[in-house]
Amino acid sequence: MTPASNAGAPTDVVLNFPDNRLLIDLCGEFDKNLTQIEAALQVKIIRRGNELALVGEMQPTADAAQVLQQLYERLEKGKDLETGDIDGVIRMRQSVQGTGVRDGDQIEMFKGGGMEIRTRKKTVEPRTVTQGKFVQHLFEEELVFGLGPAGTGKTYLAVAVAVSMFIDGLVDKIILSRPAVEAGERLGFLPGDMKDKVDPYMQPLYDALNDFLPGKQLAKLIEEKQIEIAPLAFMRGRTLSNAFVVLDEAQNATTMQMKMFLTRLGEGSRMAITGDTSQIDLPRGVKSGLVEAETVLRDVKGIGFVKFKAEDVVRHPMVAKIIKAYDANSDRNG
Template identity: 45%
Template structure:
């Protein structure tokens, strides 16, 4: 065990996080003890861990001096990656994020280990499935990677697809053109685009069909060349729709399929094309499956707790006996003849 005092300045205080959550993360993950003094941070622990904490402080200061100001949620996510892997540093994450995000308003930066695997899989593989609960960044990261590929001229267009299935509601007959009727189903994809690119630029690309947003039914019979294709809410596809979509891939095309198997809105959830594809395509060369967990949620911290509560409730329901125990059966009133 060794001790080291790291000098701090007011500019370093954002590194500590809300209620010092980033310091607690370093303590728990790197097995060190961190004490805040008036003009220094006292760190105690194994030599290797001390060196890693010191590197985090030095990298943060270097980035700040070079005009990189990380938001707290973004910084906390990056630190989770840094403490998990000794080969990863704050500086390397920011540099790779900058390269990935040329021309985009926001830096495309994974905030969890699974998000990092997801981004790397999209970069290295032509077809990737991102499967997991709401709020884990599946769609947002996919749209960000698509926008980056388009701006880097790796593809000539983006195709964003969603099955038009109502989420437990009856929307009835919507007024307007066909595009106006399906737009409500595709709104999350538009939201991601406008968050990543200038609105005027998005509108021009949509006008020129450089970015196409369409319901899944419009994909039948097409071959999509030189394109980055994303299908969102894939859990709401039928078996036939999923096979149809997966076979649209043309030359120099990349596909990302996202979905959450706990939110199936089909009349028969067992017929989900996503679940079938997970079984049929697992192990197929050139296809990657990235599974997200509640720990990957990057929305409000309550979302993570809500997902865990629903998972626990679901498991409890599955464990309930299908028939009453004998003692209860004796007490249960008999059915009228």
């Protein structure tokens, strides 16, 4: 597609898209994709034949033109175009505004295949710059901490990278763990065997795996213990070699548990630690091992730390607004 000049008309930018079939996909059913871009970037998009005219202020129309071009290129590569994909491209565009970095330097790394995470069922792509940094660290570092609010994709991306590396033969197994803090002494009163008692607390990890692996294959891998999902307490005494290990909800690990877990790292393994230090469920007076690890390990070479913010929330837009409101209230109350 090429921008077309339109001197004298009230439009700022006119884009020409040669493939009408792809243009239909770009616009979406009842032009819903265009409506999404208009609302996010405060521009008006007018469809005329195989052209899209963008009306608005200079910067928003320039941004909208770049977003449309990137989405069209995505379609040219045979990729699907969903609401989340559009949101991701817009977020990337907005993230570089005012940073002093050329657009291409940050955007380019997300356009190609370098930041794609390929699994059996789907290809996952970062939708914010911070998500991109996190994925990059997961592929490059042996130990990575992802810290930030719920809904930012920390655990989802970590499990996706784990599955991708397992499929590619870079690790022999996947181990996913969480502290079962909510269970506490009540665990013994729940019905069923230990697996039945613990599984409700592990369910988010099962949900992520089900997104990336076919059901029968996942069941077989779990049965053969090539994929393990277990509470943090079950990690004691083990050395985890040639594995991709994910500790989720790490803010609920005590200092002793965190040290125990981190020292399980064996040869050929990777670890991803994810958590939200604003959502600690430990008893009053018990210090979070994640909070301490952030302080103690911050300057250790080879350990990656990535901090997510409300702007990185990729769930319903209202979730980001809720997090921002709580953060603002916390700041006011000191």
